[in-house]
Amino acid sequence: MTVYFEDLDEGDVMEFGTYEVTAAEIVEFAERYDPQWFHTDPERARQQSHFGALAASGWHTCAMAMRLVVDGHYRDAAGLGAAGIEHLRWPNPTVPGDELSVRVAVLETRRSESDPSRGLVTLDQTVSNQDDEVKAEMRPTVLYQCRSAPEDA
Amino acid sequence: MTVYFEDLDEGDVMEFGTYEVTAAEIVEFAERYDPQWFHTDPERARQQSHFGALAASGWHTCAMAMRLVVDGHYRDAAGLGAAGIEHLRWPNPTVPGDELSVRVAVLETRRSESDPSRGLVTLDQTVSNQDDEVKAEMRPTVLYQCRSAPEDA
Numbered sequence: 494m495t496v497y498f499e500d501l502d503e504g505d506v507m508e509f510g511t512y513e514v515t516a517a518e519i520v521e522f523a524e525r526y527d528p529q530w531f532h533t534d535p536e537r538a539r540q541q542s543h544f545g546a547l548a549a550s551g552w553h554t555c556a557m558a559m560r561l562v563v564d565g566h567y568r569d570a571a572g573l574g575a576a577g578i579e580h581l582r583w584p585n586p587t588v589p590g591d592e593l594s595v596r597v598a599v600l601e602t603r604r605s606e607s608d609p610s611r612g613l614v615t616l617d618q619t620v621s622n623q624d625d626e627v628k629a630e631m632r633p634t635v636l637y638q639c640r641s642a643p644e645d646a
Numbered sequence: 647m648t649v650y651f652e653d654l655d656e657g658d659v660m661e662f663g664t665y666e667v668t669a670a671e672i673v674e675f676a677e678r679y680d681p682q683w684f685h686t687d688p689e690r691a692r693q694q695s696h697f698g699a700l701a702a703s704g705w706h707t708c709a710m711a712m713r714l715v716v717d718g719h720y721r722d723a724a725g726l727g728a729a730g731i732e733h734l735r736w737p738n739p740t741v742p743g744d745e746l747s748v749r750v751a752v753l754e755t756r757r758s759e760s761d762p763s764r765g766l767v768t769l770d771q772t773v774s775n776q777d778d779e780v781k782a783e784m785r786p787t788v789l790y791q792c793r794s795a796p797e798d799a
Contacts, residue, residue: 526709529720531727543726551728552712556679556705567682573696574684575704575736582730 496570497640498612501599509565510594511623512557514549514587522553535589548586554593554629555581558620561595571638573611579632587629591622600632604639612637649723650793651765654752662718663747664776665710667702667740675706688742701739707746707782708734711773714748724791726764732785740782744775753785757792765790 516535523532527550531542538547549557566572587593601615613634620629669688676685680703684695691700702710719725740746754768766787773782 522709525713527712528716529725529727548727550709550712552705552709556675556703556709559680559703559705560678563681572682574682574701574739577733577735578731579733580730581734583728586727 494569496566496637498571498602498604498614498637499640501602501614501637503599503602505599507566507597508594509561509597511592512561512594514557514589514591514593516547516589519547519549519553519587519589522556523550526550527552544586544588546586546588548588551583551629554583554587554620555631557587557593558595558618558629561593562597562618565595566597571640573636573638575633575635576613577634579615579634581629581631583629584627587622591628593620593622593628595620605636610639612639647722649719649790651724651755651757651767651790652793654755654765654767654790656752656755658752660719660750661747662714662750664745665714665747667710667742667744667746669700669742672700672702672706672740672742675709676703679703680705697739697741699739699741701741704736704782707736707740707773708784710740710746711748711771711782714746715750715771718748719750724793726789726791728786728788729766730787732768732787734782734784736782737780740775744781746773746775746781748773758789763792765792 520533531538532550535547596619598617600617603613605611615634618631621627673686684691685703688700749772751770753770756766758764768787771784774780
C-alpha cells in the first residue's frame with residue numbers, strides 16, 4: 494500500500510509519535526554536530542543558559558521528528574525527498590524527558606510542470622511534546638512519485 | 647576573544663571548512679534519523695534514485711554544516727542559539743566525496759527590544775562543495791549576547 498502523490502489531499506492530517514528524548518542522546522548528537530555548551534553540558538546549561546535546561550540542537554529536534562515521519566509515513570510512501578523548507582522555527586527548546594510527536598497537515602498539492610510523473614506537496618509540520626508545547630514548526634515542500642505518470646500510463 | 651553581538655556588522659562574511667562526507671557517515675546518520683532508501687542503500691540509490699547517487703539526509707547536511715560553523719565561530723562567540731530559519735533549500739544532494747564548506751554573510755543585526763542585553767543577527771548561510779556546487783542555503787536568525795548590556799554597564 495504505497496502512498497503516491499495522488500493519495501494526498503489538501504487538508505489531510507497525519508500524526509506520528511512518540512520519540513523519547515534523553516540527555517544522553519542530546520549530548521551525543523551535539524558533541525558530534527553542534528558542540529555548543531548549552532547542548533553538551535547539562536549542569537552549565539541548567540545553571541547558566543536562558544533555556545534553563547540542557548537543550549537539544551535544533552537540528553537534532555528536526556532529525557528526531559524526521560525519524561517519526563519516516564517510520565509512520567515515508568517507509569510506505571513514494572516520497573523522493575524535500576526540495577526545501579519555507580520556514581522553520583524552534584519556539585521552545587527540546588529537553589530531556591520530552592516525548593515528541595509530529596502533526597503533518599497537507600497544505601497544497603500540485604503536479605510538477607517540468608516532470609508530470611512527480612508531484613510537489615507542501616506540508617505544515619508541527620513537533621510537540623506530551624504537554625502540547627511546540628518544539629518546532631516547519632513548512633517543507635516534498636517531491637512524491639505519481640501513481641499514474643503519463644510515461645507509465 | 648569572544649565575539650559578541652556588537653562585533654557583527656551587516657556585510658561581514660565568514661568562511662568555514664572543510665568537512666569530508668563519506669558514504670559510511672551518510673548511512674549511519676540516515677539509519678538513525680532518516681531511513682529512506684536513497685539515504686541508506688548506496689547501490690539502490692545509484693541505480694534507482696533521481697539523485698543518481700547515495701544522498702545525505704538534508705538534516706545531515708545541515709548538521710555537518712553546523713559543525714563547521716561551531717568550530718569556526720560559535721566556540722568563541724556569545725551565540726545563544728537560533729530562533730528560526732526563514733528559508734532552507736537543498737538545491738543539490740550531498741554525496742560521498744563532497745568536501746563541504748560554509749559561507750556565512752551577516753544580513754541584518756538588531757538589538758532585541760524585549761531584552762536589550764541580547765541582539766538578533768540574520769545570516770545568509772551557503773553550504774557548498776569543492777566544485778562550488780551549492781548543497782544547502784538557509785537564512786537563520788541567531789540570538790547573541792551583547793557585550794555592553796544596559797544591566798551590565
